[in-house]
Amino acid sequence: MKLTEEQVRYVADLANLRLTEDETRRMANDLGAILTHIETLNELDTANVDPMAQVLYDAEETATLREDVERPGLGSEVALANAPLAGPGYFKVPRVIER
């Protein structure tokens, strides 16, 4: 399986990832090799097999629900402490709406 650089740029766009020209070339190569290996899955007939999204165990239907009890949150000051740029009670990002 071969991936074109144009396809790589399209996927990088979906992933919100900026790649350099070098990275794009290398990515086409690496992903191509991995996708070729992955093609072996087509040897398996899985038409009548259910997909497994999660490891599940037997438990009552509501077993994973917790009591609806109030507990203190972090508070906005602590929650914003790691923001690269913050205002009072919010994360600051570059302007998205023009006045």
Added chain:
Amino acid sequence: MSLADLAALTVPEIRTGLKAGRFSAVELAQTALLHGETENPKTNAFLQFSPERAIAAARRVDEKIAGGVDPGPLAGVPIAVKDVILTKGVRTTCGSKLLANYVPPYDATAVERLETAGGVIIGKTNCDEFAMGSSNENSAFGPVHNPRALDRVPGGSSGGSAAAVAQGTAVVSLGSDTGGSIRQPASFCGVVGVTPTYGRVSRYGLTAFASSLDHIGPFGRTVRDAATLLGVIAGRDPLDSTSAVAPVPDYTAHLDGNVRGMKIGLPREYFAELSSESGDLIARGVEKLKRLGCDVSDISLPTTKYAISCYYIICTAEASSNLARFDGARYTMRSTSAETLSDMYRRTRGEGFGAECKRRIMLGTYVLSAGYYDAYYLKAQRVRTLIARDYANAFGEVDAIVAPVSPFPAFRLGEKIDDPMAMYLSDIYTITGDLAGIPCMSVPCGNTAEGLPVGMQILANHFNETGMFRLADAFERAGGFQG
């Protein structure tokens, strides 16, 4: 206490030593911190030490002992924590440049439980960026050097946690495993590493890589130490809805060395591509188990050869979603050259993530993109069912499965870094356990002629950690760790 004394200590010995007043928890913590600082220029196992937190926790233990209060099952035990697990107030980087300055506002549930049990967290360990890698070479802060052979990798992604225990700084440590990231470094460094049943330990506060596969688990120098640590961190947590609603047995209660009549399966498919030295050591380990009275037979796990493909679709798909949160708005780093919002996302992620993370985000985005979902992601989920079914069938016949951990012992730094496919293939024997969600572990089974440790893997059915530990402990008692 001398540094050499510390490096040989076990959890029960610490308990006895503290009770008898031979040393204090504070003295132990200070020795461990000094040991770590001394070794770190050689191995780079730690990204950060946490002396303030360690001394405060140790002081609480000493006060409890002085007051005649039970200080807990891990009282005074120096513990290292992988840097993908959040520690309140102690920098947590996930091995990524993107989080170089991130200080979490809360503790992971596992961390909280460790400290409640008297554990002393001495620092955060190096790892592959966001736990993605098999050699620890994907850390933004330099690779870890294997303490047993400094020119070799420690394995990954929990390389620092394995090395911290192997070099004697930490008595036990926490790692995380998504496709073998605990067992493989344990085997490379010659220590015990445990991946519990999926959901056995809360993932709250573990930075998400592939949520349906991620586990937190322990490293130790003995089976009993690792089992003790697991007993402390296991159990239902309302903050993780995937944590299992099942009681936690005392994992140390049945470590009596008696495994007579235990049925053990050797999966044919796991012994095909093994380097001869690793194969010989595991064969010798199996002979030991037979002498202990285990009933050993060949079994088949026919879907094994498709596991790598299945795993690298599912884990990258989940990773591409999980890592979307690193957007330049919330987690410390933002590209300085960004002028628009979309530019901020793209540039921050382009500058912040390393090569392997980018590769996995790209592969995951590709397999989930319009037109490919059925062919890749859904197909992989169906194959995952077949892999889980292989194990369910096997555990109808046997109590435990014994297999290699890695096709080869620790390789040289730089040896595989330019060939991602070769690196992925080295996970062949560990990923199936994660896909099925069963408990599995690595125990040392001797060294190659060059002195490189080899690990033997033990796998058991869901929630049968007790049987797995019993077999591993019997193997250790029989001298199996020495080969």
